[in-house]
Amino acid sequence: MDRSKNIFFKLHIDFPLLIALLLLCGLGLLVLYSASDQHIDVVIRQATRIGLGLTGMLFIAQIPMRTLLWWAPWLFGLGLLMLVAVIFMGYTGKGAQRWLDLKFIKFQPSEIMKIAVPMMVAWHLNDKPTPPSFRNVMVGLIMIAIPAGLIAEQPDLGTAILIAASGFYVLFLSGLRWRLIIAAGLAVMAVAPLLWYAMKDYQKQRVLTLFDPEKDPLGAGYHIIQSKIAVGSGGLFGKGWLNGTQSQLGFLPERTTDFIFAVFCEEFGFLGVLALIALYTFVILRCLYMAKESQGTFARLVAGSLALTFFTYVFVNMGMVTGQLPVVGVPLPLISYGGTSLVTMLLGFGLIMSAFTHRQLMSG
Amino acid sequence: MSRLILKNLRRESQIFAHRLIVAVIFMAVLFGFLAYRLADLQIAQHEHFTTRSKENRVKVLPIPPPRGLIFSRDGVLLAENIPVFSLEVVPEQAGNIDELIVKIDSLIGLDNDEIQRFKKEVKRKRKFEKIPIKFKLSEDQIARFSVNQYRFPGVEVATRLVRHYPYGKDFVHMLGYVGRINEKEEKRLDKANYSATTHIGKTGIEKSYEPQLHGQVGYQQVEINAQGRILQVLKREPPLPGHDLYLTIDTKLQSLAAEALGERNGAVVAIDPNTGAVLAMVSYPAYDPNWFVNGISADRYQLLSQSPDRPLFNRALQGQYPPGSTIKPFLAMAGLFFDIRDAHDQTFCPGWFSLPGGTHRYRCWKKAGHGGVDLKRSIVESCDVYYYELANDLGIDRIHDYLKGFGFGKISGVDLSGEAQGLLPSRQWKLKTRETSWYPGETLITGIGQGYMLTTPFQLASATATLSMYGKRVVPRLVGQTEDPATGKSGDLLSELPKEVVKGEEEDWQLVIQAMRDVVLGQRGTARKLGAGAFYEFAGKTGTSQVFGLKQAEEDNMAKEDIPEHLKDHALFIAFAPVKNPVIAVAVVIEHGGSGGRTAGPVARKLLDYYMKNQ
Incomplete structure (x- = not known):
């Protein structure tokens, strides 16, 4: 063919x-x-x-991938800046501060991150050996955690988790070692109760409602x-x-x-x-x-x-x-x-x- | 360097491919789980959710039955249901009430009364009930609201049947009125049958015939949307309308009575002695029942309830007056019945009476005295001394026992709620309520219808009817017939009435009735002017009852016109016609009317004239 x-x-x-x-x-x-x-x-x-x-x-x-590779850190940086901006001058809709009003368009910076986060992590791993070393995985996790944390603060837990997932998928596909995955899974299960306390009331309500x-x-x-x-x-x-x-x-x-x-x-x-x-x-x-x-x-x-x-x-x-x-x-x-x-x-x-x-x- | 990268790349794409396989398996599991859940919801639990979906959209709504109509005996429609366009609000859905009022006011205008009434209704309404905020919308108002409907969730234009009384105040004291169901009433009502009903009879016939007038609720199965708006009717079980009522009232006689009474506070009651049918019942002043149907404004209610003339008060049925001399024919019957007197026994009237051993002089209205008085003359000329002595001879307990038979001192059982029972005193009564013994002097003044004794105009009319029938007594009725509009079947209420008898010899009845005839038709009758020119024979008795307070001596020293209006005596008159086989009995009470013969009598005569000519 x-x-x-x-x-x-x-x-x-x-x-x-x-x-x-x-x-x-x-x-x-x-x-x-x-x-x-x-x-x-x-x-x-x-x-x-x-x-x-x-x-x-x-x-x-x-656009060829080379160009997109070059864009990745800039896009990610821009996204981060806007997420910070949302905190200070965001527009509140439906109880959460997610929107940035750029006069001509109302904009959710978290949307950029849906693409920028996997691109950034992939950019980071692009020239690293496979499977990624522990240090490189940690750097990748930080790249995921910062935007995910900012978005969770808005609060938009759903989007934060999905963005974190998209970053995690990059690590996973790059050959992240299974033992690290299992360790991370255990860690998440250990932290889950703490997460419950960090959730806002309406979020807890949604989880409870699910059960009954x-x-x-x-x-x-x-x-x-x-x-x-x-x-x-x-x-x-x-x-x-x-x-x-x-x-x-x-x-x-x-x-x-x-x-x-x-x-x-x-x-x-x-x-x-x-x-x-x-x-x-x-x-x-x-x-x-x-x-x-x-x-x-x-x-x-x-x-x-x-x-x-x-x-x-x-x-x-x-x-x-x-x-x-x-x-x-x-x-x-x-x-x-x-x-x-x-x-x-x-x-x-x-x-x-x-x-x-x-x-x-x-x-x- | 280049070799190293190439090697890495191969390894990398191998790892990548492996990871993709893991991911695909992972996704397959999750999608499989999802498909399983969907199959569970859509296939296994399909029926359950179909039912719930139907419950969502299909509601069973009650349909209120149209309230029965009320007609007079001569077929005049006295209470009807008219369709009215109103603006209705479900407060739970409409948001802030004060803002809503401002918004509606600026759109179609609301007056103060409407706002007040609406706020009052909102406070005591039932849950999710529609409360009308404005009635009788004009076409222009409907159009203006419809254009702006989207701005008003929970507000809509509704057509409903509203009770209307075309003759307003003319019949209010018998018809009563309907009003919105309040919380207290809601508790005792049949929840199912009243589920769509907003109004209930509050007073009068509307109240006492509520079960017949209401009818049976209907149902419709409708499809609604999430906002509760009806989209289509799926099934319908029509309501059964309430029964129509035919009153015994003759509207012409009624308006004649109202006209004759004029603007004098008082009451007129006319009864057919043969059937107990109430032919007319007027109480003045009155009020317009239509004010109450959709809630009366606080201002207007205050005006009505605080008026010294008490228009809300039904004098005919609830007004309690000393019967005065109108009681005399009944006492005469008691005297004859207990053989204390016969037709020829004479009592000497020197103008006063004193108890044996007593010093107090009980005076006759005729200061000079009547001289020797027999029973007939005692009625015709209304001699007080005759009745002081008769009462004294009878004793209060025999008076009580015999007069009870005429319906004094107790509820007549007429089909109208709120009847006052009057007061027929006895030794026992006094001991129970006043905790003192009975004094002989009290018996004397009972003999002339003063003292403790109280009767309602209705009781007087009914007792007169009984007397005219030689003691045959029928419980009076206002509703003669009911008719089921669905089947056309009618029920005759008059023929089922219980009948009682007051004992007495026929010639005794004849004697007393003859005496009453002479009151109006005899040469010396106290109301002989009244009988002039009558084309039929009738009988009557005047009465004057003291209001209170004025001592006999004071009254004697005052010219009649100097007595203040509110201290003037009440004028009473009872009558029936014709003397043989009577067809109408009348009682008239005019508050502070002075002389019974001169003020109350002519009112009765007008009724008799009309009725005798037209019946």
Whole structure:
């Protein structure tokens, strides 16, 4: 197979991935139309963002990995600066200080970090021997801990954990020794009770609600209960597009954003869900394949980490909607309504495409 | 250097590939777990969640039954239900009440009364109940609100049937009115049947016939959204409307009575002696019941409740007055019944009476005295001395026992709540309530209907009816018929009435009734002017009851017109017609009206004239 002759390859586009992403986005718009009480303007706004994100993705894909490697520390530094800025002059929304108002655009610096952290750790490990030495792992962990800590302080524990995970995936893929992983796992379990005390009340509430949502059916448990009712009542075949009573009659909260998966489950049923998971699985496996085929430590690690992060988002959101995980504002990638995370996500795919398509033929 | 990197790179990509495999296995496990959970929710627990989803969207809502209508005997609609557009608020959903009031005021305008009433209602409302803030919205107001609806969560324009009394104050003392259910009432009401009902009868017929008027609640199964808005009706069980009531009241006689009474505080009651049907019942002053239906403003209520004329007070049924001389025919019957007197026994009236051994002179209204008086003349000329002596001879206990049969001193059992029972004194009563023994002097003044004795105009009319029927007594009724609008079936309430009898010889009844006839038609009757020109024979008795206080001597020394209004005697008159086979009995009380024959009598005559001509 001669990829160099493939027209898409020359344009630094991965055709199978692009098709899968378009399918997901299209499906997302379809569900959004239903979830938004058939407001076509909401769908158009989201479609515009998808267009913007896809353009950004294709643009990033054109940038060779060498250039991106050079960018990594600068991007990371900029992200850190903005996170600090949020602390001092951030704009508070929904009880947490996450937004930075840059006059022309309201911006969540934590979004940059979703890409900047894996890039930084990969940058750090790029010229180090594999598997990374203990010292290099420690440096990597610090690079993860500082932004994750700042974001957790906002407080946005969900995003902090996801960003930490994306950094950790880099370390893991670089060959982090198993004994270190196991030791870290034990350490986390030991620290977990302390984490409980560090959590804010509403965070504790969410965890408690997970175990017993019926305790406060109209308060904290309302989201989970209504979401489970939507999912469960969907059944095998679903109630049909635009026919979900939970979503159409407004019983399901946050149904265009974090809980859009419940709308999908209600209207398309278990079979629909399996198809959706299959589509996501294809995207993830394709990205992992592309990561494996990429050249250079940095490219591979960044691409692989971003693919695993993508999986994490999908899993956490679906786990949350089905009542397996606490409610931590994580959107369903490419389907939930909302611009920032969608664009970041697509830019990430741009990185993966760049890693896959910018290859010099190696001698020998 | 270059070799070293190449070697590292190969090792690196090997490690990377291994790690990818681990990651893929890890993801497969997690996705597998997720798929398992989804299958559990969507397949294993599908039915459970389908039920809960249905419970979410399908609600069973009660539908209030339309309240029964009230008609007069002659078919005039006295209480109806009219559709009214009102602006209603669910306070739990509407946020800050004060801000809401300001917002609504600036949009469609609210007056002070409405704001006050609304705030009062909010305080005592039931949970999640809709409280109207403004009634009778105009089309313009509805339009203006509808455009701004989105700014007002929990507020909406509603149509509901509101009780309306087209004749306002004319019938208020018998109809009463409905008002919003309060917390106390809610506790004793049937929760299911009243689940959609907002109003309940508070006084009068509306109250005593509440079970018949209310009807049976209906239900509808509706689909609602998360905001509780009804999207469609899935199933409907219509309510059964309340029964319509047909009163025994004749509206023309009623308005004639009101007109005849004019603006004098008092009461008029007319009863058909054969059936107990109440033909007219007026109490002046009155008030408009429509003020109460949707909550009366505090200012207006204060005005009503603190007025010295007491318009809220139903004088016909609750006003208690000494019967004065109107009691005399009944006492005469007692005398005849116990064989204390016969038709020819004479009592000498020198203008006063003293108890044997006593010094106090109980005076007759005629200072010069009547001379020798027999029973008939004692009624016709209303001789007080005759009754002092008769009462003394009877004794208070026999008076009590016999008069009780006419309904004095007890609730008549009329189908109207709030009836006062009056007071028919006895030795036992005095011992129980005053803890002193009975004095013989007290018996004497009971003989002329003064002292402790109190009757309501309603009791007087009913007792007169009994007398006119030679002692046959029917418990009076205001509602003659009920009709179920759903089936058209009607129930006759009058024929089922319990009947009682006051004992007496036929010629005794004849004698007393003949005497009462002569009161108005005889040469020497105290109300002989009243009988002039009557085309039918009727009987009557005047009465004047002392208000209080003025000593006999004081009163004698004052010219009539110098007596202050509130100390003037109450004027009473009882009558029935015709003398043979009577069809109407009337009692009239005019507060501070002075002479019974001159002020109360003409009112009764007008009623009799009309009724005799038109019945």
